[in-house]
Amino acid sequence: MGTTASQLGKDLLSEYQELTFLTKQEILLAHKRFSELLSKDERNLPNTRVSMERILTLPELKSNPFRERICHVFSTSDQKNGSLSFEDFLDLLSAFSDSATLEIKSHYAFRIFDFDDDGTLDCGDLEKLVNCLTGETDDTRLTTDEMRQLINNILEESDIDKDGTVNLSEFQHVISRSPDFVSSFKIVL
Amino acid sequence: DGEKKKRKKRRRKGAHRAEEGEDEVQTRHERREREKRRRAKNDQETSEEEDDKEEDSKDEEVRPECLTPEELEKLKEAVDERKKLIQSLRGKPWPMKKKLVTLRESQEFVEKYEGALGKGKGRKLYAYKVMMTKKWMKFQRDFENFKTACIPWEMKIKEIESHFGSSVASYFIFLRWMYGINMILFGLTFGLVMVPEALMGRPYGSMPRKTVPRSEETSAMDFAVLWDFGGYAQYSVLFYGFYNNQRAIGWLKFRMPLSYFLVGVGTVAYSYMVVIRTMARNANESGVGDDNSFNFSWKMFTSWDYLIGNPETADNKFASITTSFKEAILEEQESHKDDNIHLTRFLRVLANFLVLCCLAGSGYLIYFVVRRSQKFALDGLENHTWWERNEVNMVMSLLGMFCPMLFDVISTLENYHPRVALQWQLGRIFALFLGNLYTFIIALMDEINLKREEEKIVKFNITTWEASLYNGTISENSTAPSITINPADVPRGPCWETMVGQEFVRLIISDTMTTYITLLIGDFLRAVLVRFLNYCWCWDLEAGFPSYSEFDVSGNVLGLIFNQGMIWMGAFYAPCLPALNVLRLHVSMYLQCWAVMCCNVPQERVFKASGSNNFYMAMLLVILFLSTLPAIYTIVTIPPSFDCGPFSGKNRMFDVIHETLESDFPAWFSKVFSYASNPGLVLPFILLMVLAIYYLQSTSKSYRQANVELKKKLQTVI
Numbered sequence: 001m002g003t004t005a006s007q008l009g010k011d012l013l014s015e016y017q018e019l020t021f022l023t024k025q026e027i028l029l030a031h032k033r034f035s036e037l038l039s040k041d042e043r044n045l046p047n048t049r050v051s052m053e054r055i056l057t058l059p060e061l062k063s064n065p066f067r068e069r070i071c072h073v074f075s076t077s078d079q080k081n082g083s084l085s086f087e088d089f090l091d092l093l094s095a096f097s098d099s100a101t102l103e104i105k106s107h108y109a110f111r112i113f114d115f116d117d118d119g120t121l122d123c124g125d126l127e128k129l130v131n132c133l134t135g136e137t138d139d140t141r142l143t144t145d146e147m148r149q150l151i152n153n154i155l156e157e158s159d160i161d162k163d164g165t166v167n168l169s170e171f172q173h174v175i176s177r178s179p180d181f182v183s184s185f186k187i188v189l
Numbered sequence: 190d191g192e193k194k195k196r197k198k199r200r201r202k203g204a205h206r207a208e209e210g211e212d213e214v215q216t217r218h219e220r221r222e223r224e225k226r227r228r229a230k231n232d233q234e235t236s237e238e239e240d241d242k243e244e245d246s247k248d249e250e251v252r253p254e255c256l257t258p259e260e261l262e263k264l265k266e267a268v269d270e271r272k273k274l275i276q277s278l279r280g281k282p283w284p285m286k287k288k289l290v291t292l293r294e295s296q297e298f299v300e301k302y303e304g305a306l307g308k309g310k311g312r313k314l315y316a317y318k319v320m321m322t323k324k325w326m327k328f329q330r331d332f333e334n335f336k337t338a339c340i341p342w343e344m345k346i347k348e349i350e351s352h353f354g355s356s357v358a359s360y361f362i363f364l365r366w367m368y369g370i371n372m373i374l375f376g377l378t379f380g381l382v383m384v385p386e387a388l389m390g391r392p393y394g395s396m397p398r399k400t401v402p403r404s405e406e407t408s409a410m411d412f413a414v415l416w417d418f419g420g421y422a423q424y425s426v427l428f429y430g431f432y433n434n435q436r437a438i439g440w441l442k443f444r445m446p447l448s449y450f451l452v453g454v455g456t457v458a459y460s461y462m463v464v465i466r467t468m469a470r471n472a473n474e475s476g477v478g479d480d481n482s483f484n485f486s487w488k489m490f491t492s493w494d495y496l497i498g499n500p501e502t503a504d505n506k507f508a509s510i511t512t513s514f515k516e517a518i519l520e521e522q523e524s525h526k527d528d529n530i531h532l533t534r535f536l537r538v539l540a541n542f543l544v545l546c547c548l549a550g551s552g553y554l555i556y557f558v559v560r561r562s563q564k565f566a567l568d569g570l571e572n573h574t575w576w577e578r579n580e581v582n583m584v585m586s587l588l589g590m591f592c593p594m595l596f597d598v599i600s601t602l603e604n605y606h607p608r609v610a611l612q613w614q615l616g617r618i619f620a621l622f623l624g625n626l627y628t629f630i631i632a633l634m635d636e637i638n639l640k641r642e643e644e645k646i647v648k649f650n651i652t653t654w655e656a657s658l659y660n661g662t663i664s665e666n667s668t669a670p671s672i673t674i675n676p677a678d679v680p681r682g683p684c685w686e687t688m689v690g691q692e693f694v695r696l697i698i699s700d701t702m703t704t705y706i707t708l709l710i711g712d713f714l715r716a717v718l719v720r721f722l723n724y725c726w727c728w729d730l731e732a733g734f735p736s737y738s739e740f741d742v743s744g745n746v747l748g749l750i751f752n753q754g755m756i757w758m759g760a761f762y763a764p765c766l767p768a769l770n771v772l773r774l775h776v777s778m779y780l781q782c783w784a785v786m787c788c789n790v791p792q793e794r795v796f797k798a799s800g801s802n803n804f805y806m807a808m809l810l811v812i813l814f815l816s817t818l819p820a821i822y823t824i825v826t827i828p829p830s831f832d833c834g835p836f837s838g839k840n841r842m843f844d845v846i847h848e849t850l851e852s853d854f855p856a857w858f859s860k861v862f863s864y865a866s867n868p869g870l871v872l873p874f875i876l877l878m879v880l881a882i883y884y885l886q887s888t889s890k891s892y893r894q895a896n897v898e899l900k901k902k903l904q905t906v907i
Binding site: 015060066087108113126133142171 | 275278279280281282284285286288289292293330333334337338347350351355482483484485486487489490491492493494495496497498499500502503504507508510511514515518521903904
């Protein structure tokens with residue numbers, strides 16, 4: 001019995017409930033939405049992966065500036081192409097769910113913002129992050145001066161050990177004091 | 190697939206071993222069968238033959254019978270550790286595959302050795318306990334699932350979230366929370382006050398207080414009178430005056446006056462509890478607010494709202510984030526420049542002076558209008574136009590609509606940062622509503638005093654009227670015969686409590702109507718005009734003035750809070766108010782959801798009034814306190830009317846407690862109570878509480894200091 005059979009087995013369902021922050025209805029809804037992304041013949045194969053392009057057609061992810069990073073972070077595929085299996089999809093929803101803890105959200109947020117996957121947020125990562133946030137059109141981008149100023153301010157605030165990068169614990173420290181983070185870092189199907 | 194093969198292998202092994210170590214396996218088998226998990230049937234090997242890829246090697250040779258107590262202890266610890274691991278698996282940032290493998294391993298380990306641990310006398314009990322714990326956890330999980338499925342309006346709010354972002358959705362979440370509170374209040378007042386009186390009390394028409402007076406009978410069914418809550422609506426369970434002061438009613442011996450009093454106190458107590466508990470929970474979640482030390486980092490890392498699913502909203506969000514970055518950078522550079530501080534200061538003082546004038550003016554206007562309406566009432570209401578009859582409510586609602594706009598215009602003089610300006614605006618609107626409400630109450634107090642004067646006169650008149658009745662028949666018999674008089678003909682005292690209840694109900698209804706009409710005209714009509722007139726208009730209506738309206742979160746939240754304040758104030762005198770409010774909130778939810786999706790556009794700049802979520806909760810708490818003050822004052826100082834309501838005939842309303850203690854409780858109880866309410870005991874208790882508050886505050890201050898010190902140390906240590 002695979003994880004993308006047309007019906008989820010009861011035991012597998014209860015294991016998923018144990019291992020994620022999702023309720024039974026949410027898992028079943030996720031299964032339904034995931035199956036819709038698959039073609040008819042793929043649905044009966046176990047452990048299929050959905051390519052990144054198809055995942056990004058989901059309305060919840062379509063308008064998100066970090067959509068590709070999200071897919072890369074949660075994907076466990078060997079080819080590193082951002083494709084998600086159903087279990088990866090559940091991991092994604094669990095981390096973004098309402099009841100997920102601050103630690104798990106901040107952990108995944110850090111990995112999403114770490115564009116070059118080196119375990120720290122350096123100037124290049126921060127610059128790409130700002131560009132994502134300000135949209136892709138030219139008139140909304142910041143000038144190089146503004147960018148430099150912004151990154152300096154951020155490093156001054158968050159970089160406690162003054163090594164020029166923000167590591168995971170510094171990031172978690174900053175995030176834990178924010179009142180908005182938990183409520184905005186949410187995706188609900 | 191690999192998992193399946195492993196399972197098959199184990200099953201085969203288990204069957205093989207079962208033949209060998211039959212005895213011990215059988216006992217364990219029996220125990221397992223009591224546990225209902227499917228996997229239990231697989232694990233039938235003895236420990237020695239366990240294939241140890243999955244397990245810790247230290248437990249290789251465990252045979253339950255030959256364990257020493259320390260090894261038993263160690264085994265127990267290992268099992269507990271595994272259980273903890275299972276519970277914490279959710280919060281680990283591992284991929285699902287790894288979590289599944291760990292879960293299955295740990296579950297097998299726990300099952301295998303859990304049975305082993307229950308050796309000796311407590312074996313059966315232990316296994317039973319384990320099974321009950323498992324069932325309990327499953328029940329809890331199912332209950333959580335059920336609870337989340339029961340939450341109403343979830344899909345609607347989710348849709349709004351994806352279009353408008355989380356700040357607009359927070360208003361609807363707040364509305365839903367209020368709806369929940371009002372449902373509970375409705376349950377209390379309906380179930381414990383209205384239903385008992387309706388079912389078990391004396392029916393309509395059996396007593397003077399329950400009957401429409403003869404003079405009003407002809408108009409009692411008119412729609413206009415009913416809409417005004419007079420006529421049959423007034424003489425029903427909806428208002429205070431209908432209730433009988435009989436101590437125990439019906440076959441249940443239901444203590445009606447006691448129940449009325451306790452429900453009144455209970456609604457306030459419940460509201461306090463809920464608001465404070467929510468505030469505490471919010472405070473815990475958001476942590477100690479260092480609002481300014483991580484400004485830029487928060488803008489970077491937390492400003493994107495992941496719930497946005499609409500490309501238009503996303504574009505708006507991009508624009509607002511860019512603006513906020515640029516502004517923050519500019520502010521950082523300009524924070525040491527203040528040009529022309531004197532002009533700014535002068536303008537701000539001028540603006541505050543203007544606002545004070547506005548507030549004073551609106552307060553006086555309300556007072557004037559209320560006195561005028563009293564004059565109209567003395568003349569008789571039929572002689573006046575509709576406007577004059579409903580003047581008070583209309584004026585209050587209109588002031589509530591137009592003054593905030595005025596404040597907005599005045600605040601352009603002040604030149605504050607938008608977040609600070611929003612806080613000032615909210616503060617001023619709060620002061621406006623509060624002032625209006627209190628002026629209304631003061632005017633109401635005047636009316637109450639008038640009615641009490643009237644009551645004295647009516648009391649005197651009744652004695653003469655009764656005497657006249659007896660005089661007519663005294664010639665027939667020497668003993669006074671019992672005269673049956675139709676209750677409708679008995680002269681009535683003016684029941685001031687019902688009057689207060691009616692005033693509040695009318696206020697709430699007119700407030701609701703005003704809100705809905707403003708919504709329809711201000712939002713819907715405007716959107717229709719902009720959309721359809723745009724084809725034949727000289728300038729672009731959609732981009733310039735007036736364009737589509739944005740959803741005013743703070744204004745709506747304030748309106749909701751004040752509405753709730755009025756409910757709390759009036760619920761003691763009109764038990765129908767929570768029911769009315771439930772209906773109102775229900776309709777509001779649907780109407781506003783439709784209006785926001787249909788007529789509003791996402792906000793261009795999103796500013797929250799404060800960093801923490803407790804700002805609105807704090808306002809709600811203040812309103813709760815301020816609105817229960819008048820009710821408490823009237824209960825404690827004013828004697829109840831002599832002929833209406835559940836407390837008629839008593840000296841003060843709270844005498845009902847005293848009466849209950851004396852008659853319903855055993856003698857020693859009232860003695861204990863009288864000792865407890867002795868000032869000699871109460872004063873030291875209050876002193877103790879004040880000391881406790883002082884102590885807690887000073888410890889929290891010292892913790893905050895320690896926090897700051899540690900932070901500084903952290904920064905200098907590297």
